[in-house]
Amino acid sequence: MAAAAAHAPPEDGRTSILSASMLIGPATVFVVIGLLAPLAILFRYSLNRFEPRRMMVEAFTAENYIRFFSDPFYTGIFWTTLRVAALCTIICLVMGLPLAYVLARTQTRYKNILIMLVVLPLFVGNAVRAAGWMTLFGSKGFLNVSLMQLGVIDQPMQIMFTEVAVIFGIIAVNLPYMVLTLQSVIEGVNRNVEEAAFSLGAGPVTMFRRVLLPLALPGILAGTILTFILGMNAYATPVLLGGPKFKMMGPLVFGQFQLNNWPFGAAIAFVLMTATLVLTASANLMVQRRYRR
C-alpha cells in the first residue's frame, strides 16, 4: 500500500501531462499547419521580387517593405486604416459600454431576447449587411429620399463611397462583439461592490471610475482589442461602402494578389499584421501598468 502510494504521484503527473497534451494537441496542430506554416511561406514570399512576366522571382530582398514605407500613397492607406480602426473602436466602446452594462444588470425575463437582438446583426454576412447600408445611404436611398421629402435637404448628400459610410458599416459589424465581451465581464463584477461604493457616498461617475472600470478592465481590453483587430482587417465594408477611391489595408493586400504581385501583397499583409499585433500588445501593456499602480 505504501509502495502504491509512493508510485501514485508520478502516475498522476504522467496522466495530467498526457491529458494536457490531448487537450491542447489538436488545436496546436491545427494552428501550426493552418496558420503558422502558411505565414512562414507568406513571409518568404514577401522577400521575393516581382517581375511582370515571370510573376514571382526567387530573391532575398527587403525592397517590398522599403517600397511600402517610402511611398506616401501606401503609408497614407496605412494611416487611414489605423484612423478608421481606432475611431470605430472608440465609438464601439462608448456606445457599447452603457448597453453592455444595462444587459448585464437587467433582471427582466426578456434578457435573453435582448442579447439575441444584439447578436442579430451577426446572423447575416458582412457583404449582405453592407448591401443594406447601400440602400440606406445611396443618393436615391432611404435616408436621402426621406430628408428630401421632409425638405431638410434639396440635393442628395454624398454618403456612399465616403469614409463616413465605412465607419458606420464597420461599427455595425463590430459593435455586437464589443457589447457581448463587455456584458459577460460586467456580469462577473459583483453588484454588491457597486452598492458599497454608492453607500459610501460615491456618485455614478466615481463608482464607474474607481470601482467598475478597474474590475471590468480585462473585458474592456479584450473587447477593444477584438474590435480594433476587426477594424484593421476590414475588407467587405471598405470595398462596398468606401467605393473605388477609399482605400484600406485589407483591400490593398487583395488588390496586389489580383495583380499577381504576391511578393508585395505578402509584404503589405505582414505590415498590417505586425502593426495590429504591436499596437494591441502595447495598448494592453500600457493599460495594465496604469491600473496596476
Place this chain on the structure above:
Amino acid sequence: MTSTFHLNRRQLLGAAAGVGVTGLPGAALAQGKGKIVVGTWGGDYARLLNKNIEQPILIKNGWEVVQDQAGDPQRRSKMLAEQRLPRGTSDVQGLSSINMFQMHDAGTVLPIDYSKLKNAGNLLPSMKYPWGVGHIYSGKVAVYNPKMINPAPKSYKDVFDPKHGNKLALIDIQYQYTIVCAALAAGGSTTNLEPGKKLLLECKKAGMRMYPTNEAFAAGLKSEEFGIGVMWKARVVQWQNAGISVEAVAPSEGTLAYVSGFVIPKNSPNKDGAYAYVDAMLEKSAQEAFAVDMGYNPTVTNAVVAPDLNKRIGFTPDEIKKLVDLDYDHMNKNDTALKEWWDKELKG
C-alpha cells in the same frame, strides 16, 4: 495502387475546388468518360455554361462536369501556384482574352491543337488564339442615357469629354479597357496610352465619377447620377432588358473588343475532357443559346442569331472590320504600372 490514389486524389481535388457537381442527373452515365473540372466565374455565366454546354452536350454524352467557381484573379493565382505540380486541379479555365495571354506568358497553358476540335473550322479566325479559344465576344461601346445626354455620342472622344463633368463615369475594375478607350479617344493607340491617361486626368478634374463594379455603375446609370460612359454592348442589352434608359453606340475610332474564352492548363489531369469541353462550347446550339441568354456574340460562323437580336447585341460588318483588340503583350508588360497609375493618380 496508383489508380486508387489517382481516383481519391481527383475526388479530393474536385471537392477542394469548393464547388458543386453540376451534372448530378448524369452521374450514372459519367463513369464511361470521366470528369472535367472547369474553372469559371460564378453567377449567370456558370449557370449558362451548365444550361447550354454541360447538361445538353457533355453530361448527356457521359461526361461528369465539376465547376470550380471563383473570380478570375483567384483562379489565375491557383494556376500559378499549381504550375510546378505534375497534375493540376482543373482541366479548363474560363478567362478574358488578356488573362488568357497572361497565363500563356507565364507558361501555364497548353498550346491549343485545333485538329482536336471538330468545330474549329467554324471558329472566327480572330478567336483562334494559339494559347486559348474564344468563347463569346462583345465590344466596349459608348453608353448614354438619352434623357441626359444630347446629342448622342458618336465616338470615344465624345464620351471622354471633360465638358460632361460629373455626368461621365468609369468602372474601377475595368481600368485596362478604359485606359485604352481613352487613349483611342485622345489620338493614341493600344500601345500609346499616355494621351489617354492625360485625357482621363482632365475628365477627373472636371468631376468624372468612378464606380467600383459593373453593378454599381448600372445602379448609378439607373438613378441618373451620371449619363455617359463606356461598357460592353452585351451588358447594355441586359440593362435595357432591366428597364434602364440606356443606348449604345459603336465608336467611330473602332470598338475595343472583349473576348472571353478558355485555356487548358499544361497540367490538366484530363486533357481529352478539356478538348471535349472546348469543342462543346463551340457547338452551334451552345453558341446561339449564349447569344440569347447573355447578349454576347457567337465566335463561330455557323451560329444563327435572329436579326432583331443581332441588331441589339451584334455589330455591322463595317463595325466588325473596325474591332480593335488589345495589344496583349504591351498590356501584360505594363499592367502593374497601369494599375498603379490608376490607383495613385486617377483615383488618388
